[in-house]
Amino acid sequence: MIKGKNVRIAYQYKLRPTAKQAIEIDRWLSMLCAQYNFLLADRFDWYEFNRSPINACPLVCHIPELRDNPDYYSQKKTLPQLKKTHPWYGEIYSQVLQDMVKRVYVTFDRFLKGDTNGKRSGRPRFKSRDRYRTFTYPQMKDGCLQGNQITLPMFGIVKIILHRPIPDGFKIKTSSVTKKADGYYLTLSLEDITVPSIKPDFNADSITGIDLGLKDFLTTSEGDVVPIPQHYRKSQKRLRVIQKRISRRHIGSIRRKKAIKQVAKQHKKVADKRKDFHFKTANNLLKKYDVVVHEDLSVKGLSRSMLAKSVHDAGWGSFLSILSTKAENAGLLVIAVNPSGTSQDCSNCGVKVPKKLHERWHDCPNCKCSLDRDHNAAVNIKNRAVGHSVLKAKSLLSNSRIVLEA
Structure with missing residues (x-):
């Protein structure tokens, strides 16, 4: 173990608020949504008024007076005036309002400049009341959580289902209240400055390659297969029944809103099952192996193909993200390799053996290697990680230890 940055984790609990x-x-969500849309519109007004669609102008022209950019600080200064003109906003905790202004700033800044990697987001959208579901307390006082009750500033004491305790030494830094299809949830961001970061200490020989697929969820280089659950496809019959109810009911009616809520609950149930499957599969892999190698897939590109529904149902991107995070927390290693040709190349001799997508068996005419197509790809994926810099450094360190002990 080595000293590192502060450890931050997030726990989510089910809230049990009273009807009131x-x-x-x-x-609160309705008021925050309205102000979010107002500030976003102010940003767009500045953007449309100050930009020019041409890159040149005549010698004689009239340039209007340009507005100052409504940045985070200038928009935050409008909140005291907002409480004077609209007194009901004074009932919302001030830091919750400031966090809403920050959301507008982050959203619009990513649209104009991009994130830390320079990747720009799409044009921000105005939110309906159904799409604005979360408000955040950026700071929480010590001792705000007592038993199965939490005190939220300017809101009151709310009951929560504390299905797991807060780890010793961790302090509550922020809390977010989220409205979901099946109720309200509280997400606590926890921090502990005394916990050191985990130094990677893995066995380079305990390695496996995994090939993600749609016939089976994954196949390891040792030939183990994890069946694909297809949670969404199994729930389609139920979804079809509920969605028909929506189409039969009048727009704006209470019965239509109830049917919409039923569909949302069913989708959440599917998402929860998929997430649980991903966590359990990642845990099983990291219990058996210290190093897991996978293809560096373009999931976004695959989700636009004719196999889009199956790719989304499998949730490869979410699984790989969970696998990488859990490996990092455990001091293990996950490596992404180039996916080109892993299914076509022979894992034994390296000769290219062209196969169409429906051909599920690999038969090499050169070395007579015969095995399942996905198993062959998993072995190729594992072999491509042999020259990885981290594995090389680990093997050199192990060899030096052996020499010193001798």
């Missing part, structure tokens, strides 16, 4: 508190949460 649930109405108040919805009211």
Whole structure:
């Protein structure tokens, strides 16, 4: 173990607000949504007024007076005036309002400049009341959580289902209240400055390659297969019934809103099952192996193909993200390699053996190697990680230890 940055984790709990508190949460979300859209519109007004669609102008022209950029600080200064003109906004905790202004800033800044990697987001959208579901407390006082109750500033004491305790030494830094299809949830961001970061200490020989697929979820280089659950496809019959109810009911009616809520609950149930499957599969892999190698897939590109529904149902991107995070926390290693030709090349001799997608068996005419197509790809993936810099450094360190002990 070595000293590193502060450890931050997030725990999510189910809230049990009273009927009055649930109405108040919805009211806060509605007010925050309206102000979010107003500030976003102010940003767009500045953007449209100050930009020019041409790169040149005549010698004689009239340039209007340009507005100052409504940045985070200038928009935050409008909040005291907002509380004067609209007194009901004074019932919302000030830091919650400031966090809403920050959301506008982050969203619009990513649209104009991009994130830390320079990747720009799409044009921000105005949110309907159904799409604005979360508000955040950027700071929480010590001792705000007592038993199965938490005190939220200017809101009150709310019951929560504390299905797992807060780890010793961790302090609550922020909390977010989220409205979902099946109720309200509280997400706590926890921090501990005394916990050191984990130094990678893995066995380079305990390595496997995994080939992700749609016939089976994954196949390891040792030939182990994890079946694909297809949670969404199994729920399609139920979804079809509920979605028909929506189409039969009048727009704006209470019965239509109930049917929409049923569909949302069913989709959440599918997402929860998929997430649980991903976590369990990642845990099983990291219990058996110290190093896991996978293809560096372009999931976004695959999700636009004719196999889009199956790719989304499998959730490869989410699984690989969970696998990488859990490996990092455990001091293990996950490596991404070039996916080109892993299914076509022979894992034994390296000769290219062209196969169409429906051909599920690999038969090499050169070395007579015969095995399942996905198993062959998994072995190729594992072999491509042999020259990885981290594995080389680990093997050199192990060899030096052996020499010193001798």
